Amino acid sequence: MSALAEPLPQVALGGIGLDRGGHLLIDQALRRLRPGDALLVTEGDAHLELHLRAWARSRGHAVDGCVLRKGNAADRRMAGAVRAGGTGPGGIVDRPPSSWGLAARGSLVEAGGPDLASADLASRPQVWSDVAPKLYAQAAASQWDPTTAVDWSATASLTAEELPDEIESAVVQVMTYLVENEQAALMVPARFLGRIHPHFREVVQLLAVQVADEARHVEVFTRRAQLRGFPLGVSGAGGRASLQTLLDEPDWSLASFLLSVLGEGTFLSLLSFLERCAPDPVTRQVARLALQDEARHVAFGLAHLTEEVAGDRALRDRLRAAIERRHDALASTSGLAPDVHDAMVVLAAGSWAPTAIAAGWAKVQALQADMDDGRRHRLVRLGFTGREAAELSALHTKNFM
Amino acid sequence: MSGDRLTLGAVAYDPKVVTIWDGFRRWFAAEGLDVDYVLYSNYERQVEELLAGTIDVAWSSPLAWVRAHRLAEAAGGGARALAMRDTDRDLTSIVVAREGSAVEAVHDLKGKVVGAGAVDSPQATLLPLAHLGGLGLTGELTVRRFEVGVGLHGDHVGGERDAARALMAGEVDAACMIDGNHLLFAREGLFPPGATRVVAQTAPYDHCNMTVVDGPGGPQPGREALLGRFCQLLFAMDYGDATVRPLLDLEGLKQWLPGRLDGYAQLEAAVDGSGFYDGAGTVTAEGYRP
Ligand SMILES: [Fe+2]
Ligand SMILES: [Fe+2]
Numbered sequence: 099m100s101a102l103a104e105p106l107p108q109v110a111l112g113g114i115g116l117d118r119g120g121h122l123l124i125d126q127a128l129r130r131l132r133p134g135d136a137l138l139v140t141e142g143d144a145h146l147e148l149h150l151r152a153w154a155r156s157r158g159h160a161v162d163g164c165v166l167r168k169g170n171a172a173d174r175r176m177a178g179a180v181r182a183g184g185t186g187p188g189g190i191v192d193r194p195p196s197s198w199g200l201a202a203r204g205s206l207v208e209a210g211g212p213d214l215a216s217a218d219l220a221s222r223p224q225v226w227s228d229v230a231p232k233l234y235a236q237a238a239a240s241q242w243d244p245t246t247a248v249d250w251s252a253t254a255s256l257t258a259e260e261l262p263d264e265i266e267s268a269v270v271q272v273m274t275y276l277v278e279n280e281q282a283a284l285m286v287p288a289r290f291l292g293r294i295h296p297h298f299r300e301v302v303q304l305l306a307v308q309v310a311d312e313a314r315h316v317e318v319f320t321r322r323a324q325l326r327g328f329p330l331g332v333s334g335a336g337g338r339a340s341l342q343t344l345l346d347e348p349d350w351s352l353a354s355f356l357l358s359v360l361g362e363g364t365f366l367s368l369l370s371f372l373e374r375c376a377p378d379p380v381t382r383q384v385a386r387l388a389l390q391d392e393a394r395h396v397a398f399g400l401a402h403l404t405e406e407v408a409g410d411r412a413l414r415d416r417l418r419a420a421i422e423r424r425h426d427a428l429a430s431t432s433g434l435a436p437d438v439h440d441a442m443v444v445l446a447a448g449s450w451a452p453t454a455i456a457a458g459w460a461k462v463q464a465l466q467a468d469m470d471d472g473r474r475h476r477l478v479r480l481g482f483t484g485r486e487a488a489e490l491s492a493l494h495t496k497n498f499m
Numbered sequence: 500m501s502g503d504r505l506t507l508g509a510v511a512y513d514p515k516v517v518t519i520w521d522g523f524r525r526w527f528a529a530e531g532l533d534v535d536y537v538l539y540s541n542y543e544r545q546v547e548e549l550l551a552g553t554i555d556v557a558w559s560s561p562l563a564w565v566r567a568h569r570l571a572e573a574a575g576g577g578a579r580a581l582a583m584r585d586t587d588r589d590l591t592s593i594v595v596a597r598e599g600s601a602v603e604a605v606h607d608l609k610g611k612v613v614g615a616g617a618v619d620s621p622q623a624t625l626l627p628l629a630h631l632g633g634l635g636l637t638g639e640l641t642v643r644r645f646e647v648g649v650g651l652h653g654d655h656v657g658g659e660r661d662a663a664r665a666l667m668a669g670e671v672d673a674a675c676m677i678d679g680n681h682l683l684f685a686r687e688g689l690f691p692p693g694a695t696r697v698v699a700q701t702a703p704y705d706h707c708n709m710t711v712v713d714g715p716g717g718p719q720p721g722r723e724a725l726l727g728r729f730c731q732l733l734f735a736m737d738y739g740d741a742t743v744r745p746l747l748d749l750e751g752l753k754q755w756l757p758g759r760l761d762g763y764a765q766l767e768a769a770v771d772g773s774g775f776y777d778g779a780g781t782v783t784a785e786g787y788r789p
Contacts, residue, residue, distance in 0.1 A: 117685030118692055145681065148593065148697060152679035155586050158738075158753035170738075171753045177739030210741030 106138040106165065107131060115143035116153050124166070128159075133170035140164065178209030183297060187231050192222045194297035203297050219350050220295035223409045227402035230300040237307040237394055242387055244318050253325050253380035261326075264450060265377050271331035271441035272372070273323035273381075277316055278333055279365070279499040280388075282341035283395075284312035286357045290350050304398060311391040318384040325380060334435025336428075340497035343424050351406060351413065352420040358399025360421070361499040362392050363476050367469040368498055375446040375461055400476055407481055414481055418490060425493040433496025469498065504533040505725045508545045508554035511538040512654035515749055522746040529742075530732050532725070541650030541789035542619075543782060546570065549712055555722055556581065556729065559710040560652035561621050561766050562775070567710050569780030575715035580708035580758030581726065582733050586751055588762065589703035592627040593681060596673045597666060598696045605631070605699045609639045614662030614671035617646045618787055619775070620653025621766055622706075623662065627675035629769035630701045643671055650789025656680065663689055673698065705762025709733070730757075 109127035114120040120142060127137055139150060147163060154161035158171035183189040185204030199214040201207045219225050253261070287305045294302050323330055344361065347353040369392060372385035407413050439462070444450070447458030470491050477487035509520055520536040527534040537554055539545040542563040549557040550570050559567060568578035594613065596602035602611060608631065616623025628642060645662045648655030659676045663684050666674040676684075681697070684690045711726060713719075733755040736743050747753065770776050775784045 115685070115692060116682060117690075143692070145685070145695075145697065148591075148678055148700070149682045149685075151589075151591065152682045155589075156679065156751070158585065169753065174737065174739035174753075175744065178741050208741070210744055 106136050108138040108140055110141040111139065111143075111146070112141055113143060115145060116149035117145075118143075120149075121153055124153075128166070128168050128172075131168050133168050133173060135168050137166045137168065138164060139166060176206070176208060179206050180209075181205070182207050187228070187300065190222060190226060190297065194220055194295050196220065196295075198295075198297060200296055203299055214295070217293055217295040219290065219293045220297070222298070223406050224351060225294055225298045225301055225402070227301070227398060227405055229401045230298075230304050230398065233394055233398050233401075234300045234304040234307065237304060237311070237391075240390060240394075241307070241310070242314070244314050244321065247387055248318060248321075248380060248383045250321070250325065250380060252383075253322075253378040256378060261378050262449070263328075265444060265448060266326050267328055267331070268441040268444035269377065269381055270323045270328045271437055272445055273319045274331035274333060275337065275435070275438045275441075276319040277323070278338065278341065279361075279497075280312050280315040280319060282344055282499060283357065283362065284309055284316065286344055286347075286353055287312075289345070290353065293350070301402075308391075308395050308398075311395070315388045315391070318387065322380055322384050331441070332435060332437045334432070334437065336432035337435050337438070337497045339431040340428055340433065340495045341499060343427050343495075344499070347420070349416075349420075351403065352416065354399050355403055355417050356420060356424060357499075358395050359403060359476050359480070360473060360494050362395045362399070363472055364469045364494065364498045365392055366396060367465060367472055371442075371446070371461070371465045371468075375458075377445065377448045396476075400479060403480055417480065418482075418486070421490050421493050424495065428495055428497075434498065503725065504535055505556065505722075505729055506554045507534060507536045507556050507558060508549060509536055509538055509558040510542055510545055510560070510651060510654065511540060512648065512651045519746055519749050522743075522749075526736075526743050526746070527729075527732060532728050532732060534729065542566075542652045543650065543789045546780075549710065550574070555711065556726065557710045559708055560654065561704070561706050561708075561763060562619060562625070562652045562770070564708055564710055564763060565766055565770050566776050566780045566782075567712055569776060569778060571712040571780075573779035576713045576717075578710055578712045580710055580760055581730050582709040582755050583705065583707060583758050584750070584752035585754050585756055587706040587708065588756070588759075590622065590706055591678045591703055592622045592630070592675060592701045593678055593697045594627055594631065594673050594675055594699040595663070595666065595681060595690075595695045596698050597669075598694055600672065602672050602698060603696070605634055605636070608636055608673055608698070611672035612641045612643050612670075614665045614674040615642055615644050616653055616658035616662060616675065617649045617651070617655075618644055618784060619649060619651075619789070620658060621704075621769075622653050622677040623659045623675045624653070625769040625773060625775065626701050626704060626765060627699070629765070629772050630699060632772060634699070649787070656683075660684065660689070667694070702765060703762070704765045705759065708758045 109123055111120040111123055124139060131137060150164060151161055154166055158169035160167040182198045182201045182205050183191045183203050189204055196213040196215050196217065198207050199211060288309050291302065291305050296302055344357055347356055366389065369385045369389035373382050373389060376382045376385060442462050443455065443458040446461040447454040473491040473494055474487040477490055478484060482490065509516055516538060524534055524536060542560050545557050546563050546567045548554055549567055564580060571578040602608055615628060618624060624644065645658040647657030647661060659680050662674040663676060665671045667689060736747060736755060738744055738747060738753050777783045
């Protein structure tokens with residue numbers, strides 16, 4: 099080195115050996131240098147030269163005594179690296195490649211590594227909705243604890259006069275029906291959750307919370323059913339056949355349509371009916387809690403399908419075909435079990451007095467009209483005409499979900 | 500060797516060797532070169548099959564290189580080192596004692612027990628013991644060998660680790676190892692900070708290389724073209740290429756470099772001094788059973 103040369107850049111290790119993290123100090127100093135640049139390492143431990151020789155070799159740097167000459171391996175390692183979009187929702191790309199895999203959105207992704215081929219739901223129009231971040235934040239903030247959010251003693255302490263056994267068994271039958279519906283509502287998003295590209299982080303998060311919501315719904319309806327020591331009611335074959343068609347739908351958009359827009363949409367009316375008409379406070383409370391969550395589930399399904407339909411006119415025909423197909427598949431089944439329908443009437447009646455039964459019957463009739471209204475309204479939001487919406491709503495499963 | 504295929508020999512010192520050569524084989528195939536590989540359980544057999552022509556090129560330990568070229572020359576031909584890893588250049592071996600023990604400098608090893616690696620380990624046995632011999636310690640100390648992976652020419656780290664453990668347990672007074680393993684054992688906690696003292700270090704030497712041997716008639720033209728393409732592709736392996744980088748990482752290099760022969764003189768002398776092979780490449784080490 100000539101006398102005019104600038105002094106070498108240095109890094110002092112303060113007595114820390116390369117076996118105790120000293121190499122981190124060296125790496126940090128090297129980051130400021132270019133390949134080919136020299137770095138003098140000082141103040142190591144007794145093994146500095148020995149360890150420097152071995153460490154530099156393994157990292158692709160040249161070494162002479164305590165002077166390193168930076169290699170290009172670190173630069174080459176990141177030569178093919180790309181940014182996985184931007185961190186915020188504004189940085190979402192239309193088609194994140196499977197090679198980004200599990201990398202955080204906005205991270206610098208080293209080339210190579212496994213393809214996340216299982217995440218095949220990877221196109222923005224299909225998966226994303228701009229409301230997802232807001233809905234996720236709301237969902238996270240609205241998580242409730244089944245043990246404390248419900249005053250379980252309020253129903254348990256009712257006397258047999260306040261809540262007659264015949265009415266209680268109607269409530270238990272409705273709860274039995276709700277549990278199996280909630281289980282289907284849990285499994286459908288759970289099946290798609292692992293197929294959505296993690297680039298659409300907020301959608302994955304939202305669906306994950308949705309699954310957790312359904313887990314709590316299963317819990318609270320089960321707890322309500324058990325509250326007064328009655329055995330659970332009947333699980334009708336027709337109801338389960340209807341739910342099975344939801345699980346069998348392999349297409350994400352169609353499954354989301356059938357479950358969230360039509361099924362959970364219809365449940366908004368049902369849960370609201372239970373909140374208003376149930377004979378005991380716990381049933382009203384659990385219906386209200388589930389209703390808040392379901393409103394979010396419906397909002398997301400409707401929002402992402404509205405955006406998807408806007409960019410894909412043919413999708414509406416596929417949605418229509420999905421309803422028709424499901425209707426045909428269920429044509430030979432009974433739909434809503436008579437036990438469930440009758441139980442809803444008795445639940446709303448609150449007693450076996452003939453006038454009360456007639457009033458309960460009228461309330462269930464009104465409920466079914468309300469369900470149909472809601473479905474038609476949501477179908478119109480998706481761009482169907484009023485007439486089409488009425489036709490399609492009529493084909494919806496008698497099982498409600 | 501058959502037609503347009505090049506057959507490479509490697510020693511299976513670890514299961515990852517299959518991953519490495521399977522990966523390289525696919526990478527060469529994508530570049531239009533048919534390279535197949537044969538795995539051996541030990542280097543002696545690989546050298547013999549290289550000489551017999553079963554394989555075209557051998558991924559050789561430095562000791563295997565010594566034997567291959569001696570055998571080839573004894574048969575009237577010669578050997579060449581085509582390529583080596585960047586990490587095969589300028590290694591050193593050291594002799595380590597416990598800090599605070601009676602061994603403060605290399606001459607304190609007189610009358611003491613030195614732990615070495617397997618009988619056929621260049622870095623943990625042949626080279627450091629030859630270095631101590633050069634300092635006048637031959638016959639002045641007892642060598643205790645830790646025979647792990649005999650036949651693997653020291654590729655298996657087990658012997659060095661056992662010697663290091665014995666050092667810390669006070670069963671030996673010093674232990675031989677390659678420089679990088681001192682750092683490794685220190686990071687593993689086997690050598691606590693300040694617990695060891697390096698009392699001797701060899702001059703730099705070179706390690707593995709891609710070896711070919713030629714008969715008395717010199718290189719075979721057909722095979723030469725394949726070897727030329729093989730080297731061209733080796734040297735073109737780019738650490739920036741994500742398809743080959745994991746393989747380079749597994750094999751422990753950043754880039755392939757041309758082979759060079761000036762880094763093997765120490766080992767040649769150590770082999771002669773210990774009588775490991777004779778001048779014609781015959782195994783003469785006593786009790787060596789790969
Ligand atoms: Fe639910
Ligand atoms: Fe839901």
